[in-house]
Amino acid sequence: MPILSVNKLSKSFGGLMAVSNVSMELEQGELVGLIGPNGAGKTTVFNLLTGMYQPTSGIITLYRDQKEEQIQGLKPYTICKKGIARTFQNIRLFRDLTVLDNVRIAMNKNVKYGLLSSFFHSRSYSDEEKEMLDNSIHLLEILKLDHKKDELAKNLPYGEQRQLEIIRALATNPCILLLDEPAAGMNPAETAQLTEMIGWIRENFKLTILLIEHDMSLVMKICERIYVLDYGMVIAEGTPAEIKSNKRVIEAYLGEEM
Amino acid sequence: MERFLQQIINGISLGSIYALIALGYTMVYGIIKLINFAHGDVYMIGAYVGYFCMTTLKLGFFPSLLISMIVCALLGVTIEKVAYKPLRNATRIAVLITAIGVSLVIEYGTMFFVKPDPRSYPLLTGFMAKSYHLGNLVFSSHQILIISITIVLMILLQFIVKKTRIGKAMRAVSLDRDAAQLMGISVDRTISFTFLVGSALAGAAGILVGIYYNSINPLMGVMPGLRAFVAAVFGGIGLIPGAMIGGYFIGLVEVMVSGYGNSMYRDAVVFAILIIILIVKPSGLLGKETREKV
Amino acid sequence: MVKNIVNASGNSKWLSLAGKWITLLLTLVIVQVLISANIINDYIFSTLVTIGVNIILAVSLNLITGFTGQFSLGHAGFMSIGAYTCAIITLRYSTVFGFVGGVIAGAVFAAIVGFFVGLPTLRLKGDYLAIATIGMAEIIKILFRNVLEDITNGAAGLSEIPQFNNWIWLFVFTAGTVILISNFIKSSHGRACISIREDEIAAEAMGISSTKYKVIAFVTGAFFAGIAGALYSSYFYYISPDLFGFQKSIDILVIVVLGGMGSISGSIISAILLALISTYLQSFPELKMIIYGVLLVVIMQFRPQGIMGSKELSLSLLKKWTEGIKGRNGGAA
Numbered sequence: 027m028p029i030l031s032v033n034k035l036s037k038s039f040g041g042l043m044a045v046s047n048v049s050m051e052l053e054q055g056e057l058v059g060l061i062g063p064n065g066a067g068k069t070t071v072f073n074l075l076t077g078m079y080q081p082t083s084g085i086i087t088l089y090r091d092q093k094e095e096q097i098q099g100l101k102p103y104t105i106c107k108k109g110i111a112r113t114f115q116n117i118r119l120f121r122d123l124t125v126l127d128n129v130r131i132a133m134n135k136n137v138k139y140g141l142l143s144s145f146f147h148s149r150s151y152s153d154e155e156k157e158m159l160d161n162s163i164h165l166l167e168i169l170k171l172d173h174k175k176d177e178l179a180k181n182l183p184y185g186e187q188r189q190l191e192i193i194r195a196l197a198t199n200p201c202i203l204l205l206d207e208p209a210a211g212m213n214p215a216e217t218a219q220l221t222e223m224i225g226w227i228r229e230n231f232k233l234t235i236l237l238i239e240h241d242m243s244l245v246m247k248i249c250e251r252i253y254v255l256d257y258g259m260v261i262a263e264g265t266p267a268e269i270k271s272n273k274r275v276i277e278a279y280l281g282e283e284m
Numbered sequence: 285m286e287r288f289l290q291q292i293i294n295g296i297s298l299g300s301i302y303a304l305i306a307l308g309y310t311m312v313y314g315i316i317k318l319i320n321f322a323h324g325d326v327y328m329i330g331a332y333v334g335y336f337c338m339t340t341l342k343l344g345f346f347p348s349l350l351i352s353m354i355v356c357a358l359l360g361v362t363i364e365k366v367a368y369k370p371l372r373n374a375t376r377i378a379v380l381i382t383a384i385g386v387s388l389v390i391e392y393g394t395m396f397f398v399k400p401d402p403r404s405y406p407l408l409t410g411f412m413a414k415s416y417h418l419g420n421l422v423f424s425s426h427q428i429l430i431i432s433i434t435i436v437l438m439i440l441l442q443f444i445v446k447k448t449r450i451g452k453a454m455r456a457v458s459l460d461r462d463a464a465q466l467m468g469i470s471v472d473r474t475i476s477f478t479f480l481v482g483s484a485l486a487g488a489a490g491i492l493v494g495i496y497y498n499s500i501n502p503l504m505g506v507m508p509g510l511r512a513f514v515a516a517v518f519g520g521i522g523l524i525p526g527a528m529i530g531g532y533f534i535g536l537v538e539v540m541v542s543g544y545g546n547s548m549y550r551d552a553v554v555f556a557i558l559i560i561i562l563i564v565k566p567s568g569l570l571g572k573e574t575r576e577k578v
Numbered sequence: 579m580v581k582n583i584v585n586a587s588g589n590s591k592w593l594s595l596a597g598k599w600i601t602l603l604l605t606l607v608i609v610q611v612l613i614s615a616n617i618i619n620d621y622i623f624s625t626l627v628t629i630g631v632n633i634i635l636a637v638s639l640n641l642i643t644g645f646t647g648q649f650s651l652g653h654a655g656f657m658s659i660g661a662y663t664c665a666i667i668t669l670r671y672s673t674v675f676g677f678v679g680g681v682i683a684g685a686v687f688a689a690i691v692g693f694f695v696g697l698p699t700l701r702l703k704g705d706y707l708a709i710a711t712i713g714m715a716e717i718i719k720i721l722f723r724n725v726l727e728d729i730t731n732g733a734a735g736l737s738e739i740p741q742f743n744n745w746i747w748l749f750v751f752t753a754g755t756v757i758l759i760s761n762f763i764k765s766s767h768g769r770a771c772i773s774i775r776e777d778e779i780a781a782e783a784m785g786i787s788s789t790k791y792k793v794i795a796f797v798t799g800a801f802f803a804g805i806a807g808a809l810y811s812s813y814f815y816y817i818s819p820d821l822f823g824f825q826k827s828i829d830i831l832v833i834v835v836l837g838g839m840g841s842i843s844g845s846i847i848s849a850i851l852l853a854l855i856s857t858y859l860q861s862f863p864e865l866k867m868i869i870y871g872v873l874l875v876v877i878m879q880f881r882p883q884g885i886m887g888s889k890e891l892s893l894s895l896l897k898k899w900t901e902g903i904k905g906r907n908g909g910a911a
Contacts, residue, residue: 106785120776131773135785137766144765145758198785318805319705370879376704377649378878381835392867418715555713562710563698
């Protein structure tokens with residue numbers, strides 16, 4: 027059963043086609059890789075899926091709770107509310123806020139108490155805030171960052187900042203998680219830890235994950251299926267083994283390490 | 285119809301002054317992305333320097349014009365060195381707040397020394413006091429003077445920006461500061477020069493506005509400064525031709541509103557135009573849209 | 579174990595809350611006694627009114643500029659709406675009910691205008707927004723001066739406005755504003771506003787509608803600025819459009835910047851400090867503005883975070899200071 031299907035998605039900037047006619051499908055619970063040489067348009071696909079950019083043409087359909095819904099061109103916060111969360115390639119944490127606040131902010135969309143409650147700290151305020159605090163700490167605990175909850179995000183070491191990006195995305199309670207180069211800049215030990223964490227998250231949160239990554243060992247190890255993008259077009263799709271032996275992929279990567 | 289043409293003549297001469305001020309705003313914005321709130325006050329200083337040259341020192345109009353341009357140019361460079369340069373890597377809001385601070389210091393510093401009361405500007409004499417008739421239309425030599433001085437200055441500016449080495453450096457720095465630096469352009473010197481040119485133009489505008497309104501005061505830079513800023517935004521901030529077009533447009537609007545409506549509404553109209561432009565096309569008439577990279 | 583900690587912090591929370599209310603009540607009573615005993619005379623009291631009004635203005639602007647990160651230079655415009663509304667109402671219905679109704683109506687009007695101004699302009703960023711808000715405030719000024727001349731008496735202004743504002747009203751409204759806005763900041767909605775200041779794109783990606791929260795901050799700020807205006811007009815007898823010009827907006831900005839953008843206690847401290855300075859310099863108005871200007875320049879160069887940064891004055895912060903530890907990481911942010 028698909029959870030997200032992308033049909034002939036295109037985006038042009040001026041005359042330049044950054045993404046053209048990309049179609050892809052994510053099955054419920056799958057872990058799919060999106061790879062391609064630098065500038066192939068991977069992050070642009072993410073930006074289109076999350077509403078950061080308006081697509082020039084194409085349809086994105088989300089299937090959730092037995093409903094299908096077209097979500098192309100919606101605002102980012104609406105798409106997030108519908109269950110697609112993302113991380114950023116160039117870490118975009120709320121740097122001057124604590125780890126805990128970073129997580130709590132991502133839970134904002136679930137808040138039911140109104141503005142008046144927030145001014146007067148009503149009963150529903152205290153109840154919901156307590157629940158939100160407990161949930162945040164619980165989330166930090168199971169992903170092993172609770173000991174840093176009062177640190178400012180900017181003071182975390184690099185690896186933990188990447189980790190917090192993922193936790194923050196999870197805090198929005200998504201059904202699909204888009205990870206944009208989560209292992210960028212990590213050393214092999216950190217990457218190994220991250221690989222484990224991604225697998226664990228997927229098992230325990232029942233998530234569908236789409237992953238952009240340059241680290242091929244990571245992609246080949248954990249992804250079930252891979253889409254390869256080059257010059258904004260999908261040039262191959264298949265299992266890691268199929269992709270490894272695909273001629274067009276090897277050509278696209280010629281000169282780059284596979 | 286004649287009344288309309290007369291208003292257009294008035295509007296163009298007033299617009300010339302706005303264009304001169306708007307150029308300073310737009311050049312500074314183009315190069316360091318700062319709304320230099322103190323720019324309106326530099327032009328006020330220009331008006332006062334002109335006043336003292338013509339009254340106390342009994343100099344003629346043209347020497348006074350030259351002196352007030354030089355004084356303002358030096359003032360502009362000093363402001364940049366003292367207040368803005370230490371903030372090269374600070375947030376834009378921090379620099380903007382500094383600009384507001386500088387503006388307060390100049391306004392009230394001037395008020396402290398020359399007293400807040402308005403002064404009436406010395407009248408020009410000789411051929412510069414005549415007016416000419418064309419049918420029922422009146423051209424005062426003030427207007428001719430204002431328009432022609434503006435045109436000469438604009439041509440000079442175009443020459444500097446397009447043909448000289450430092451002009452090329454200015455364009456390079458405003459396009460990409462880091463790249464310009466790597467190409468061996470002294471960014472600091474270029475920024476100083478931009479302030480120098482912009483402030484000299486403001487100095488000229490100051491003395492011309494004294495002649496146009498015949499009255500000056502220490503806070504005269506605030507509203508005309510903002511109007512000129514609106515002009516720069518209208519044309520597309522950061523773009524020299526935009527500032528010229530914007531200046532004439534705002535001048536015409538102001539004269540038309542005063543002429544056919546109520547002069548008290550002119551600022552409301554100018555600011556309404558500003559808000560509409562900012563909402564419809566924030567990059568201005570000649571500007572291109574840019575967007576933040578995600 | 580975890581439960582115990584939560585309980586303990588719950589207890590200390592109650593204690594500090596009770597402490598706060600007792601402090602507030604004591605301040606209210608003591609100053610009232612001093613006023614009755616004429617130790618605080620009219621001259622000192624007028625400074626107190628200025629301080630109260632400025633605290634409300636600064637804290638409400640801080641919500642917009644310091645916490646939500648939207649640079650507004652038109653706060654005096656909202657203040658003027660409150661001032662005129664309350665003045666016009668109390669000039670017709672010169673009773674305490676007229677006054678309270680006037681304050682509320684002024685705040686609501688200011689909030690409504692804030693909504694219609696904010697909705698389109700808050701799409702603008704940084705300095706463009708700053709200019710648009712200047713324009714907005716100028717247009718409001720011209721409305722009061724020319725368009726609504728029949729009821730506002732134009733440029734001459736309204737005088738002999740009945741004086742209902744006293745220490746108790748002043749204190750209730752000032753403390754109320756500070757408490758309500760602090761509460762808001764500590765709620766999920768408040769955190770959403772702060773996230774927009776931190777990184778608007780990331781906030782949107784986390785499900786936060788930046789437009790919605792910017793407008794909420796703007797409208798709330800306008801509402802409280804309206805209250806400040808109403809309190810002002812009901813004490814100082816006289817208002818005119820020129821009192822609420824660009825200069826006044828700058829005054830408020832100076833308070834916020836000096837105190838620290840994103841610190842409510844900073845705004846309060848600096849409102850008091852600057853009111854004292856300006857009372858002292860009353861007969862030298864130019865000097866006061868020169869000092870304001872120099873302050874802005876110097877703060878931006880040497881301490882851009884202002885007196886308090888984004889920290890709040892709290893017992894734990896005071897402890898840290900007295901222990902001589904530099905509070906670089908600490909304090910309740």
